[in-house]
Amino acid sequence: MDLLGLYNYWIVILLMMAGFYIVISCGNLVKKIIGLNIFQTSVFILFISMGKVSGGTAPILAEGITRFSNPLPHVLILTAIVVGVATTSLGLAIVVRIHETYNTVNEDEIHQQDEDAE
Amino acid sequence: MINHLPILQVVIPLLVAPLCVLFRSPRLVWSIAALTCWIILVIAGVLLHEVLSNGVISYEIGGWAAPWGIEYRLDEANTLVLLIVSGIAAVVTSYARLSVEHEIAEDTIPLFYSAWMLCITGLLGITATGDAFNVFVFLEISSLSTYAMIAMGKDRRALTASFQYLVMGTIGATFILIGIGLMYMMTGTLNMADLAQRLPAVSDTRTIRAAAAFLTVGLSLKIALLPLHLWLPNAYAYAPSAATALLAATATKVALYVALRFMFTVQGVDFTFGQMRLDLILLPLSVVALLAMSMVAIFQTNVKRLLAYSSVAQIGYMTLGISMASATGLTGSILHIFNHALMKGGLFLALGAIMYRVGSVELDKLAGIAKRMPWTMAAFVAGGLSLIGVPTSVGFISKWYLILAALEKGWWPVVMLIVFTSLLAVIYIWRVIEVAYFHAATDENSGIKEAPLSLLLPTWLLIGASYYFGIDSSLSTSTAKLAVLRLWGGGL
Numbered sequence: 001m002d003l004l005g006l007y008n009y010w011i012v013i014l015l016m017m018a019g020f021y022i023v024i025s026c027g028n029l030v031k032k033i034i035g036l037n038i039f040q041t042s043v044f045i046l047f048i049s050m051g052k053v054s055g056g057t058a059p060i061l062a063e064g065i066t067r068f069s070n071p072l073p074h075v076l077i078l079t080a081i082v083v084g085v086a087t088t089s090l091g092l093a094i095v096v097r098i099h100e101t102y103n104t105v106n107e108d109e110i111h112q113q114d115e116d117a118e
Numbered sequence: 119m120i121n122h123l124p125i126l127q128v129v130i131p132l133l134v135a136p137l138c139v140l141f142r143s144p145r146l147v148w149s150i151a152a153l154t155c156w157i158i159l160v161i162a163g164v165l166l167h168e169v170l171s172n173g174v175i176s177y178e179i180g181g182w183a184a185p186w187g188i189e190y191r192l193d194e195a196n197t198l199v200l201l202i203v204s205g206i207a208a209v210v211t212s213y214a215r216l217s218v219e220h221e222i223a224e225d226t227i228p229l230f231y232s233a234w235m236l237c238i239t240g241l242l243g244i245t246a247t248g249d250a251f252n253v254f255v256f257l258e259i260s261s262l263s264t265y266a267m268i269a270m271g272k273d274r275r276a277l278t279a280s281f282q283y284l285v286m287g288t289i290g291a292t293f294i295l296i297g298i299g300l301m302y303m304m305t306g307t308l309n310m311a312d313l314a315q316r317l318p319a320v321s322d323t324r325t326i327r328a329a330a331a332f333l334t335v336g337l338s339l340k341i342a343l344l345p346l347h348l349w350l351p352n353a354y355a356y357a358p359s360a361a362t363a364l365l366a367a368t369a370t371k372v373a374l375y376v377a378l379r380f381m382f383t384v385q386g387v388d389f390t391f392g393q394m395r396l397d398l399i400l401l402p403l404s405v406v407a408l409l410a411m412s413m414v415a416i417f418q419t420n421v422k423r424l425l426a427y428s429s430v431a432q433i434g435y436m437t438l439g440i441s442m443a444s445a446t447g448l449t450g451s452i453l454h455i456f457n458h459a460l461m462k463g464g465l466f467l468a469l470g471a472i473m474y475r476v477g478s479v480e481l482d483k484l485a486g487i488a489k490r491m492p493w494t495m496a497a498f499v500a501g502g503l504s505l506i507g508v509p510t511s512v513g514f515i516s517k518w519y520l521i522l523a524a525l526e527k528g529w530w531p532v533v534m535l536i537v538f539t540s541l542l543a544v545i546y547i548w549r550v551i552e553v554a555y556f557h558a559a560t561d562e563n564s565g566i567k568e569a570p571l572s573l574l575l576p577t578w579l580l581i582g583a584s585y586y587f588g589i590d591s592s593l594s595t596s597t598a599k600l601a602v603l604r605l606w607g608g609g610l
Binding site for chain 2: 020023029032036039040043046047050073076079080083086087090091094095097098101102110114
């Protein structure tokens, strides 16, 4: 199989690993949320690109349309995008409250403050 | 009406959630929430009776026939889980009023109950649905509301615990989504029964193997299987007491049910244990979870954290039963899902009552409280004995089945391990008993009274149930055995 012909999967893997790496490596909680977003986006692309049929058009019932892309993955991802937005907003809301309480959004500093309090 | 019960079970709490925000009075909101949960429990009871007498219920949402529409499919396995979730929800919601008023600011109480009802909606939806993508959606509904509930804890560390769970939980859910997507890619269907029929033809491809791997890792995160349990101890320790009891008794169990559903019904025994050899991965992880987490529990100074680590260890028993890949082992696992929900729920409710009177569950603050709160501590001791696995308690029943399964296999070291980890449980429960019963009360603790009846009754209801089903285990055992038959047979 032609490796470059599967370029959509390469993009998915690249984005997924980049997002995952940001989540693990960044101490800044806002950046963690951004990493999480990139991670989720890669899965959206995985779903959307799998529904594509070469030479296919939009799935409309009309004269002359015989090949069309599978609309189901797209609909699924609409739901997943909504879930992603909800996760991001909840995550950011928690970060705001963490900032109000600890006066920082850096993981190490938060940990340090908890250690000192004990 | 009666044939719409499978969907009403999920829709009723979903509709009550926004109502909770509209009514601003905490008492009124609590009454509505509690009433709803009891209604759901009745529905779950009717459904279980229906399934046991008439077989599998298949409900097509909106009248769209499966596999095109979304199907709710109730068999012995998931109706039992529905009963656990709704039963625990009913008891814990009845308990929640005073505990929540004590731990959460008054103006956020309606929001708390709203998240509470959404969480229950999600858990029931995950359990009832027969559609793989629907599982993901409901999983996120329950998870998001759980993050919100944890963040409402009084301790400021509740915020970081919630954030950590949000990050790990989202990664887990996204992994599950990838797994479902890869399976859809190969089969073109999302209906579980349909997937089960189409998967064997393509099961020897790298895509399906990758799908199974993604699903297993994602679900292990939600189950809190070692080493993916890191979110659990802090989340349980700093969440409001009522929320801890609800989550400890239901959330990980439902995730484990989903894992069973995918392992047995969707992918099939041959694929999971024959081709992927999942048993070889689960066995060492379960053994390490049991040993290491029981020992970590011994050294905790916060009793909620202690029980949280004990939960991770107990999840080891459930996965141990699965890793034996035998009908007896699986029966033990399913029984332990049921039994552990009762005893851990009861224990966390007892801790909530202590939190209500003492204001803390740090071990050194509990000196001599057994004299002040005899009934609460008696409930804790009874729940602890059940956790250890004393005969006549439910803990004994599930350990009995696990030991039987290990003997069938001739795995003597595993039998020893189950007995040894029960002894470790004796140690960590004893540490609490020693402080509460045999240490002199401090001056701060001298004015403490027994917990009010509205906290004690639900606590004893769960503890009582964990002995009732320990003495007369016919209902739970026979249903678990039917569930195993259903899962083992491919669920069709």
